[in-house]
Amino acid sequence: MPESSLEVKDLCSSSVECRPSPLGQFSPSSVPLHKKHILATFCKEHNVQECMSHINQEVSSLGLPPLWTEPSSSPEVNVMAVLNCMYDLIQLHHRGLRTLENMEVEQLKYISNVDYQQLTCTQLKEQLELSKRENAGLLERERQLHLKVKSLQNCLKNEKDEVQKLQNVIASRASQYNHEMKRKEREFEKLKERLNQLLVDKKENKPAIDVLNHIGRADGKRSLWKTQKTEAKHEGEMYKTLLSDYDTRQREMLLENAELKKLLQQMEKEMNSILRSKKPMLKEDKCQDDGIQTDPEEEEQVVDSRKESVEHCVHAREKLTSSIRLQWRRIKSHVERLDSQAQMDANKTDDAASRETRVQQMNRLKPEIRQCKGFIQTQQQLLQQQLRPPCEEEAASLLSDCYMLQDEERFREEGKSVEEHKRFFEREKGDFTEAAIRLSHEKKAFEDDRAMWLKHHFLNLSPFADLKKPQMSKSKSCSLISKAESSDPSSPEKLNTCGSATTADLYDTLWLIPDKRSTKPKPTSVGEPSLLFNGSVSAPHNQGNDHEDNSIENTSST
Amino acid sequence: MLTKMNFSEVFKQSNQLCKVSPDGKYLATCVQYRLVVRDVSTLQILQLYTCLDQISHMDWSSDSLFILCAMYKRGLVQVWSIEQPDWHCKIDEGSIGLVSSRWSPDGRHILNATEFHLRVTVWTLCTKAVSYIKYPKACQKGIDFSRDGCYMALAERRDCKDYVSVFVCEDWHLLRHFETETQDLAGLEWSPNGCVLAVWDSCLEYKVLLYSLDGRLLSAYSAYDWSLGVKSVTWSPSSQFLAIGSYDEKVRILNHITWKKIAQFDHVASINSTKAVVYKEVEKRTAVCSDDLSLHNITIGSTLFNTQSKYEICPSPVQIPVVKPDPDRANPKIGVSSLAFSSDSRYLATKNDNMASVVWLWDMQKMSLVAVLEQTSAVRCFQWDPRRPRLALCTGNTKLYLWSPAGCVSVQVPTEGGLQVQSLSWHCSGDSLILLGKEQLCLCYMDQEDKSRLT
Secondary structure (H helix, E strand, O other): HHHHHHHHHHHHHHHHHHOOOOOOOOHHHHHHOOOOOOOOOOOOOOHHHHHHHHHHHHHHOOOOOOOOOOOOOOOOHHHHHHHHHHHHHHHHHHHHHHHHHHHHHHHHHHHHHHHHHHHHHHHHHHHHHHHHHHHHHHHHHHHHHHHHHHHHHHHHHHHHHHHHHHHHHHHHHHHHHHHHHHHHHHHHHHHHHHHHHHHHEEEEOOOEEOOOOOOOOOOOOOOOOOOHHHHHHHHHHHHHHHHHHHHHHHHHHHHHHHHHHHHHHHHHHHHHHHHHHHHHHHOOOOOOOHHHHHHHHHHHHHHHHHHHHOOOOOHHHHHHHHHHHHHHHHHHHHHHHHHHHHHHHHHOOHHHHHHHHHHHHHHHHHHHHHHHHHHHHHHHHHHHHOOOOOOHHHHHHHHHHHHHHHHHHHHHHHHHHHHHHHHHHHHHHHHHHHHHHHHHHHHHHHHHHHHHHHHHHHHHHHHHHHHOOOOHHHHHHHHHHHHHHHHHHHHHHHHHHHHOOHHHHHHHHHOOOOOOOOOOOOOOOOOOOOOOOOOOHHHHHHHHHHHHHHHHHHHHOO | OOOEEEEOOOOOOOOOEEEEOOOOOEEEEEOOOEEEEOOOOOOEEEEEEOOOOOEEEEOOOOOOOEEEEEOOOOOEEEEOOOOOOEEEEEEEEEHHOEEEEEOOOOOEEEEEOHHHHHHEEEEEEOOOOOOEEEOOOOOOOOOOOOOOOOEEEEEEEEEEEEEEEEEEEEOOOEEEEEEEEOEEEEEEEEOOOOOEEEEEEEOOOEEEEEEOOOOOEEEEEEOOOOOOEEEEEEEEOOOOOEEEEEEOOEEEEEEEEOOOOOEEEEOOOOOOOOOOOOEEEEEEEEOHEEEHOHHHHHHHHHHHOOOOOEEEOOOOOEEEEOOOOOOOOOOOOEEEEEEEEEEEEEOOEEEEEHHEEEEEEEEEEOOOOEEEOOOOOOOOEEOOOOOOOEEEEEOOOOOEEEEEOOOOEEEEEOOOOOOOOOEEEOOOOOOEEEEOOOOOEEEEEEEEEEEEHHO
């Protein structure tokens, strides 16, 4: 309602503002229209004309025909026109009110719509929250069910595997049973057949033994009748064997027990000694207080157990084992502590550790250094004093210099001579090596020539010598003979005596050819003719044989 | 381990019947119906005996004076004397048939099992007396003599129940007769000290029972239920351990003090142990080049075409070839079927049937795997040297393999015609090996050289 009045007021105020009315001192907007006091003060006797023109303007602006024309100055008013105008105005007003009402209604409608929408919105939000929670719950349930399904599937698989395994077992057992059944049935059949055969067969061959002469018993004794005494004897012997077996076993176990006990005692002693040596270090630790207190007790226990010479006493054994366990635990904890300490030290920065060590070292070394410095100084002083007692400083320095020069020259000369010697020795070494090489070449050439000569000689000795003429150059033979004469005095004798070709000589000469150093090894197996094979696993003998074979073949094949 | 090995020439034998006398002096072989006795060191034929039929089984008596030859088809047993070749003895079982024949420990009695195991007849060579034992059980190992030869344990079955009878071998006096808690007794074995008898059930139930000599049950051991159980059992020579090999590919070791399991050895397909050495046999084919066909090589014969092989050490982890057995067949080829302790009880050699080409060696002091030998084909036989910790094995080819803690070696058996080594056995002195092929045999003499002489 207030808005509609405001709109009307606006209309009024706007019309008043664009055409300033003569009645400016009061604003009609402050006066509500629905109030019954009419704007009587608008038109007075002195401003009729203006009022009329004003009203005319207003009416024309509203779209209505003007009430009167301007030029007529008569203030007579066309009553019809005025009434029409008033009627139109009233109509306009009604129309305006109606639209106002409509708009108010519409506004109400809109407001209620908006409220309704908000309500529905909040409701939907709540519903959404609820459904989201439900969804989460359902998802969780689904996940759990999935897991359950998986586990059940695993169980099923396991069960299936087991069933399969059992089926396999059953199958194998069944086949085994069938096999046994068939075997028994076959044997039964054979038995039946045999029985039939025996029933039919008239002559029955009784089992019999036919010995030429009876032989004595293995142990030479006569066999005894079976009497109660012999039975008792057998029983007795049986029990004797059993008892002796148990005896030996018990003895073995006693020995083993004694050894193990000794071992345990030794271990205990050693552990004790280790723990005692660690005691001063352990005193710092709080947790070792208990240990230290109980240590004297332990020692007593240990001594007790050692004193008890009755080895099989259960208490002694228990004491021993419990004390060993306790000490072992202590040693273990100690070692673990050491390990952790070592780790912690390793984790600390290097500087700290090195700083510590450096500080320590420095503290140790500083006084030493001071001492040494003092010694050096005193020694220097003494030296200097000795060096220049009588002379002045300059003379002393000159003399010292010239001594040095003399020594220097001497050393230089000696160095030169040494170098000369060195060069000379190296030259000689080179010469010697060259000579040695030349000598070896010559030796080789000589040996070859000798071999050739002897070979030809040997060939000449054989009955088939006429077929093959030795193809030897005279020069070579001469050189061979001369060399033989010069280097090896023994060989010419052998060559000369080769005219009477005995196999012994032949073998001798042959052995001389390949290598004087190698000696013929004895045949590896007596009675085995072949050299290449004897199934032997040992390798070296075979190799030796092969080498021998090759060498012989080489000389004989050409 | 450097030994010199000399191989003898190849002799004929039949039925893998070839045994050295207990005193180590003679070697007896059977060729069809002949029994040939040779001197072990010279292999000269000392005696030759002729039996009435093809010999099915042959065995020496404990004093090395007699040999029994059993002919199962004819139901005959003939006994020959080494000292007196003219002496003869013939046991005819007649219509009752003969299924197995063996000596008693004193070498003067022969135990024959009749057909269908109706009874065991005890014949004696000293007198005319005959003893019968009724209801013996036909099983994997139903009879065992203690090592000192004093007692014999026999498995019996009466009224669907298993019994064990303990006899005194001296006069066949029945010492003890007790029922065993087995469903179906499969075998029994005396401990080497003769005081404990191990009895085990068939593979359908895992059960190992230990009885004292006087018949008291000392302990019962069962590792698991339902699956196939015990496949093989063996005592350690010191009687300290009992090794049980089972179908689950594991070996369990029981100790003689508490009779509880102290160790379990698994035969895994993938070996990750860093302490075990895995030897793998690798074949290297020798290429036949034309230059090498000299006369010398051709006289060697088929060795030219034999492949050489050597052992290589494989770094871990090593994969072992596994063959899955047919699940529908009975007695599947899975599980530990062979167990053998070395003579000093220090090592245990085992073979798992679904890893047939692999031999596993376990150290009994550390109770862990010490070596694995992987061969190129299935291992047929392995046996420990009776004197030292040395294992010999063969895989059916022409090679002999030896393992000792120092190492492993593969030796080609040099024979003309190629002897396929099917089984082997050591001489009691540990100095020689008898290699048996299908129809041949060969001796391998080993000389232990002093280590000081070798470089």
